Amino acid sequence: MQELLLEIAEAAAGSPDKGNVATYIPELAGVDPDQFGIAVALEDGRLLTAGDADVPFSIQSVSKVFALALALGRVGDQLWYRVGREPSGLSFDSILLLEREDGIPRNPFINAGALVTTDTYLAESNPREALGELLRFIRAAADDDSIHINERVAQSEIATGHRNFSLAHYLASHGNMRSAVDKVLGTYCHQCAIEMTCRQLALAGRFLIDADDMPPLVAVQRRRRINALMMTCGHYDGSGDFAFRVGLPGKSGVGGGILVISPGRASIAVWSPGLNRYGNSKLGTEAMETFAKRMGWSVFG
Ligand code: GLN
Numbered sequence: 001m002q003e004l005l006l007e008i009a010e011a012a013a014g015s016p017d018k019g020n021v022a023t024y025i026p027e028l029a030g031v032d033p034d035q036f037g038i039a040v041a042l043e044d045g046r047l048l049t050a051g052d053a054d055v056p057f058s059i060q061s062v063s064k065v066f067a068l069a070l071a072l073g074r075v076g077d078q079l080w081y082r083v084g085r086e087p088s089g090l091s092f093d094s095i096l097l098l099e100r101e102d103g104i105p106r107n108p109f110i111n112a113g114a115l116v117t118t119d120t121y122l123a124e125s126n127p128r129e130a131l132g133e134l135l136r137f138i139r140a141a142a143d144d145d146s147i148h149i150n151e152r153v154a155q156s157e158i159a160t161g162h163r164n165f166s167l168a169h170y171l172a173s174h175g176n177m178r179s180a181v182d183k184v185l186g187t188y189c190h191q192c193a194i195e196m197t198c199r200q201l202a203l204a205g206r207f208l209i210d211a212d213d214m215p216p217l218v219a220v221q222r223r224r225r226i227n228a229l230m231m232t233c234g235h236y237d238g239s240g241d242f243a244f245r246v247g248l249p250g251k252s253g254v255g256g257g258i259l260v261i262s263p264g265r266a267s268i269a270v271w272s273p274g275l276n277r278y279g280n281s282k283l284g285t286e287a288m289e290t291f292a293k294r295m296g297w298s299v300f301g
Pocket residue numbers: 059060061062092093111157164189192252253254255279
């Protein structure tokens with residue numbers, strides 16, 4: 001497996017088309033596209049890496065997996081009254097279906113749905129406490145207390161996040177926001193600005209694989225359901241393509257990171273900042289396609 005990872009990192013370095021770095025969050029626009037890292041955290045505790053696996057990046061929407069786990073921990077199945085469980089078939093920041101579907105977002109991984117999960121774990125507490133709880137969850141999962149939020153990235157997104165503000169106001173107009181819009185947006189943007197390396201993210205994802213040496217952070221059924229949502233909705237309107245090509249549940253972010261789960265086997269983090277047309281890491285997706293194929297890993301048998 002180590003040889004395969006080195007081979008994949010080498011192929012990525014030589015790839016002529018690395019996709020395009022997200023520019024709508026100014027602080028992310030300057031990230032060097034010539035970076036690629038991959039880390040595999042195995043069920044038995046071993047960790048293998050290749051490339052820039054120790055370079056921190058902005059996890060962005062990968063944070064929605066941890067936020068969902070936290071929100072479900074707070075309110076359990078009550079969450080599903082406020083957000084759906086179907087793919088949207090639209091981009092991550094689309095507002096289209098919200099009007100037709102009375103302010104209930106399609107799923108917790110598009111931005112509108114993630115704003116609802118943020119509002120849920122925020123609940124009555126203040127943003128600092130809520131983000132502290134989210135960080136504690138991630139740090140416990142990764143067994144690494146150095147994981148932190150990049151304040152400049154958070155402020156950069158707050159200053160330019162007109163689309164997210166409009167989504168939040170739209171949700172509020174339908175009574176689907178409990179806290180003030182500014183408070184939810186501030187919390188959401190800080191959540192997205194969490195910085196991690198591939199090594200840290202792969203370790204943090206182990207709570208979704210049923211690892212022996214780890215206390216279960218979520219119950220079995222919840223873990224399965226989070227994986228199911230990652231498979232069906234984790235890559236927005238590229239989710240079908242990711243399932244087809246990789247065959248494992250995954251969650252992407254516009255920072256170029258992807259967290260992929262091979263249930264019972266491994267948690268994999270891959271990162272390359274250039275994105276494909278769906279807003280998912282281009283080389284990250286290609287790397288995962290090669291990795292899953294060569295390992296013979298798939299949830300489809
Ligand atoms: N923070 C980003 C946003 O809300 C997250 C989007 C993403 O990673 N797809 O636009």
